[in-house]
Amino acid sequence: xxxxxxxxxxxxxxxxxxxxxxxxxxxxxxxxxxxxxxxxxxxxxxxxxxxxxxxxxxxxxxxxxxxxxxxxxxxxxxxxxxxxxxxxxxxxxxxxxxxxxxxxxxxxxxxxxxxxxxxxxxxxxxxxxxxxxxxxxxxxxxxxxxxxxxxxxxxxxxxxxxxxxxxxxxxxxxxxxxxxxxxxxxxxxxxxxxxxxxxxxxxxxxxxxxxxxxxxxxxxxxxxxxxxxxxxxxxxxxxxxxxxxxxxxxxxxxxxxxxxxxxxxxxxxxxxxxxxxxxxxxxxxxxxxxxxxxxxxxxxxxxxxxxxxxxxxxxxxxxxxxxxxxxxxxxxxxxxxxxxxxxxxxxxxxxxxxxxxxxxxxxxxxxxxxxxxxxxxxxxxxxxxxxxxxxxxxxxxxxxxxxxxxxxxxxxxxxxxxxxxxxxxxxxxxxxxxxxxxxxxxxxxxxxxxxxxxxxxxxxxxxxxxxxxxxxxxxxxxxxxxxxxxxxxxxxxxxxxxxxxxxxxxxxxxxxxxxxxxxxxx
Numbered sequence: 072x073x074x075x076x077x078x079x080x081x082x083x084x085x086x087x088x089x090x091x092x093x094x095x096x097x098x099x100x101x102x103x104x105x106x107x108x109x110x111x112x113x114x115x116x117x118x119x120x121x122x123x124x125x126x127x128x129x130x131x132x133x134x135x136x137x138x139x140x141x142x143x144x145x146x147x148x149x150x151x152x153x154x155x156x157x158x159x160x161x162x163x164x165x166x167x168x169x170x171x172x173x174x175x176x177x178x179x180x181x182x183x184x185x186x187x188x189x190x191x192x193x194x195x196x197x198x199x200x201x202x203x204x205x206x207x208x209x210x211x212x213x214x215x216x217x218x219x220x221x222x223x224x225x226x227x228x229x230x231x232x233x234x235x236x237x238x239x240x241x242x243x244x245x246x247x248x249x250x251x252x253x254x255x256x257x258x259x260x261x262x263x264x265x266x267x268x269x270x271x272x273x274x275x276x277x278x279x280x281x282x283x284x285x286x287x288x289x290x291x292x293x294x295x296x297x298x299x300x301x302x303x304x305x306x307x308x309x310x311x312x313x314x315x316x317x318x319x320x321x322x323x324x325x326x327x328x329x330x331x332x333x334x335x336x337x338x339x340x341x342x343x344x345x346x347x348x349x350x351x352x353x354x355x356x357x358x359x360x361x362x363x364x365x366x367x368x369x370x371x372x373x374x375x376x377x378x379x380x381x382x383x384x385x386x387x388x389x390x391x392x393x394x395x396x397x398x399x400x401x402x403x404x405x406x407x408x409x410x411x412x413x414x415x416x417x418x419x420x421x422x423x424x425x426x427x428x429x430x431x432x433x434x435x436x437x438x439x440x441x442x443x444x445x446x447x448x449x450x451x452x453x454x455x456x457x458x459x460x461x462x463x464x465x466x467x468x469x470x471x472x473x474x475x476x477x478x479x480x481x482x483x484x485x486x487x488x489x490x491x492x493x494x495x496x497x498x499x500x501x502x503x504x505x506x507x508x509x510x511x512x513x514x515x516x517x518x519x520x521x522x523x524x525x526x527x528x529x530x531x532x533x534x535x536x537x538x539x540x541x542x543x544x545x546x547x548x549x550x551x552x553x554x555x556x557x558x559x560x561x562x563x564x565x566x567x568x569x570x571x572x573x574x575x576x577x578x579x580x581x582x583x584x585x586x587x588x589x590x591x592x593x
């Protein structure tokens with residue numbers, strides 16, 4: 072194998088590997104007529120594999136979701152917020168047979184898509200914090216991620232750049248600083264994030280239930296053993312987190328003097344043959360086509376993001392002992408991802424146009440199929456950030472508040488609504504969260520006739536109660552009210568005094584905004 076001994080040469084090799092992978096991907100996809108046909112063929116294959124498992128289990132799939140359910144779901148999953156009334160009406164009135172595909176393509180071109188993905192990945196990479204300084208420092212990583220997703224940078228290149236970051240306020244430097252540059256912490260987190268491996272249990276002893284040994288953990292940690300902050304680094308308060316790769320520094324097994332050399336987990340590849348700094352050596356192995364973990368973890372994350380749970384569950388525990396529910400699906404989707412040139416946006420788009428993703432979340436029988444069969448869409452709670460933004464959207468609130476104050480209000484709301492679980496299908500909210508939604512801003516602001524732009528617009532005298540209720544339901548639920556709902560709320564509005572009509576509409580909006588249907592992605 073070619074031996075490269077200079078850092079600059081190692082960077083060249085990283086670029087060469089990515090370029091070679093792109094050429095191979097193009098050659099492999101040359102048989103398909105175009106990208107759309109390839110995507111549609113893969114989507115059909117996904118549906119076939121999921122249905123085959125349902126047939127084997129003698130389980131019934133749920134019917135397709137209604138148009139209102141689908142547009143709301145797609146908006147929340149791909150751009151992080153609910154659609155407007157106008158957007159919902161346009162979709163409901165669209166009779167095109169491929170309108171689902173049109174919607175998904177439109178959302179993925181929206182500037183809100185990279186912003187939402189950056190929010191999602193920042194939460195994946197960093198532990199949540201309520202500290203104002205930490206929240207400010209996280210914005211550098213947020214901007215960096217948004218830039219990469221906006222450009223649709225190849226996923227393998229994103230991983231490589233993340234692992235080899237050295238300096239700058241806009242980048243992953245804060246991730247390294249948040250882990251105090253400790254090799255064991257960086258090994259644990261990077262293996263979880265990018266490989267889907269939970270190696271931390273092997274830190275103090277061999278893993279009791281998995282293949283990983285103590286030397287596997289510390290061999291990975293050794294790739295981060297030569298990092299330090301610059302000696303003259305006195306600008307931490309300005310949000311810069313520069314990193315220097317030294318040519319010295321080792322790790323030892325705890326409570327021993329045994330030095331552990333760098334080693335790739337589950338691989339016998341010789342790290343030294345790659346050349347460059349240790350982190351560059353790790354990056355070369357991480358993004359190589361024969362890495363068995365990185366692309367599968369990315370595919371499993373994308374599936375979990377769209378479907379509520381991974382093909383391997385939990386999505387960041389892809390141990391050989393934790394078997395996938397659909398092995399063939401995971402293998403074929405991973406191969407598709409690699410051959411597409413590690414195109415994360417295309418991967419999300421492919422999953423989003425499947426019938427599997429478009430299924431209703433309602434149970435179809437008393438003997439409900441287990442969630443790992445994906446017979447129906449999982450019900451997911453909105454993240455605190457999504458819920459805050461949905462309140463702003465449903466109330467058509469003007470952003471007259473200064474930006475810094477907006478961020479403060481948002482951060483305060485998010486902190487109160489944050490829960491311990493990262494599983495969006497697990498609901499562990501309690502009284503503090505309920506009170507924050509029922510009584511605090513932005514809910515009160517969104518449902519007050521004095522501040523809600525939506526309620527002010529509905530005060531026009533030429534509108535009927537039925538038209539007003541129709542708008543409220545479209546704004547909150549992306550669907551019109553059913554006959555029973557329409558009758559019940561019409562009667563409520565008719566009981567209000569003439570000068571209390573706006574307040575009564577605000578009460579209706581408050582009820583809708585505090586309902587499970589509003590606060591869940593279904």
